Amino acid sequence: MTTRRDFLKGTCATAAIGAVGGPSLLFSNSAYAAANGHDTVVHLFLRGGLDGLNLVVPIDGADRGFYEQARPNLAIAATGTYGALPLTLASGAGTGFGLHPAASGLRDLWNAGHLGIVHACGLLTSVTRSHFDAQLYIDLGTPGQQGIGSGWLARAMNAQPNLSGTEKIPALGVASRQPAGLLGSVQALTMGSPSDFALNAGAWSWQKIRPDSPAGFKGLNETLASLWGGSTPLELGGQRADSALKVVAQQTYAALPAGWPTSGFAQQLWTIAQSIQFNLGLHYATLDLGGWDTHDSQGTAGSGYHYYQNKIAELSQALSAFYAALDASGHASRVTVVVQSEFGRRVRANANGGTDHGYGNPVLVLGGPVNGRRFYGSWSGLDPEILSPHFGDVPVTTDHRRVLSEILFKRMGHTNLTPVFPGYGGYAPMGLVRDFGTLAKPAPALQQRLRAAGAPSRPSPSDEPDLIERLVQYAKELID
Structure with missing residues (x-):
């Protein structure tokens, strides 16, 4: 007894x-305790201009009628085999919106309370239809200004409170070159793939000491490492590079697990998931998924080939697998993923079976700390009279920095956001995420x-x- x-x-x-x-x-409301004592923010940039109206689809009411009128051949069906997946509140009440039918993984995250969607989000203070300008404004965190020389992620990392100095990889860009968001940080590591992150120039047998190397042999890697003993900028840079190479080489980065999607994008997310699980001190990570510039032959949903449908499936399946892996290892409760594009696309379809550059767009926020299964921000509707002053676009009603600021303040411990977003004073929490340490209210x-x-x-x-x-x-x- x-x-x-x-x-x-x-x-x-x-x-x-x-x-x-x-x-x-x-x-924590998770079945596992988070192995890391800190949070990680993952920023996913959908480059090319996501058509948000065909991801988050109006499925009833007046907006459904306006949507069908504007997109007679591109509208996602409201019901049926290839109809939108309805998004309901926890009460079971409808929201008037659904997800593209290829986004079943995202729908499941929504139903589990781990996905929130911010309506009509974007560059509130700077209107541009240039991919390059809009992307740079978001990467730098300074809409309308491009000469600042550092990215918002780098500044967030540089100002991150409570760093011990022992973090091996505090910031990670999974890319072939340094992401603009990480410009200005010497702590950030840029790595396209762990298996390719090595000095492997020249003949294979000369690259490094191997078990069958002759006695006294010293390879290129060991020779270069011995050169970084001074304090000049070049030598300090070499020391950091050598340290990064050793850190990555010491980790047990593995191939994709069984059941994971096999796209290159999924592989990049798996790299981030493993880097979080290795407890390397990873606070910030960023990656891209391109291919959203759908001016023509966009496709909708259905049997056969539909370009946009395939892209949504790629996005949804990989994010679902990423969350599941973190949840199974006890890390999901301290990881927040922000998914955004530089701008949305026009409400009205063009004559080439596609959509042109627009303005407002949904931003997805998913993860264990998210107060999910809710919409945030302000939705103005699709009435042409409302859209007319905005050149027929969905207007931006929520500055994207408001979303990022709440996550930085509540989850990452930033109490002064000015260094991260200079000139921005619009911090006003929407309730997107819970405060750090209060994931669930005790009984x-x-x-x-x-x-x-x-x-x-x-x-x-x-x-x-x-x-x-x-x-x-x-x-x-x-x-x-």
């Missing part, structure tokens, strides 16, 4: 385990015990070790 004393001993043991394995056991009985132990109502990361100690002491007192 289990006695009250045994139960309290178990409670004390649980608190002690939490002190070793991670205090998030007390507050009333546990709340009383927490208060008795002197716990803060909203524990912060700095409170957690002390809180664990107080809980252990409180449990001991109850036992005695």
Whole structure:
């Protein structure tokens, strides 16, 4: 028989385990405690201008009629085999919107409460139909200004609070060259693929010391590493490069797991997932998925080949696999993914079976910290009279920096956002994500015990070790 004393001993043991394995056991709604003691933000840029109206589709009401009128041959059906996947609230009530039928993975994340969508988001203060200008404004975090010389992710990393200095890869760009968002950070690593991240120029046998190398042999890698002993900018850069090569080489990066999609994009997400799981101190990661410039032959949904349908399937399947992998390893509760494009596309289809450059667009936010299964922002509707002052486009009603600012403030610990987004003063939380350390509200009985132990109502990361100690002491007192 289990006695009250045994139960309290178990409670004390649980608190002690939490002190070793991670205090998030007390507050997380996940089946696992996050292995990392910090959050990670993953920024996914859909380059080319995502057609947001055919991803997040109006399925009823007046907007459905306006949508069908504007896109007689490109409209996603509201129902049927290839109809939009309805998005409902937790209550079961309809939202008036659905997802493209190829986005079943995203729909499942929505239903599980891990996906939120911000309506009509984008560059609120700078209107442009140039891919290059719009992308750079978002990468730099300075709409209308391109000469700042650093990206918003780099500035967020450079100003990141509570870094210990022991982080091996605090920021990662999964790309063949440094992403513009990471310009200005010497801590960021750019890596297209772990298997290709090596110095492998010249003859294979000369590259590095191998088991069958002659005695006393020194390869190119070892020779270069020995040259970086000084303090000149070149030598310091060489030291960082050599350190990065060694860190990546020491990790057990593996091939795609069984059941994962096999696209190059999925492989990049798998690289990020593993980098999070290796506990390398990864706070920021970024990657791209291009190919969204659908001026012609865009396609809709159905049997046979549909370009846009294939792109949505690629996006949805990879993000679903990414979340599942992090959830299974106990990391999802501290990872937030932001999915955005430089602008949306016109409401009205063109004569070439496609859509031209537009303005407002949905931004997807997914992850364990997200207050999902909700829409955020302001939706103006598709009435032509509303769209007319905006040249027939969906207007932007939410600055994309408002979304990023909330995540940086609530999840990453930034209390001063000016260094990250200079000149922006529009921080106003929408409730997109929960505060760090408050992933789920404890049950009333546990709340009383927490208060008795002197716990803060909203524990912060700095409170957690002390809180664990107080809980252990409180449990001991109850036992005695």
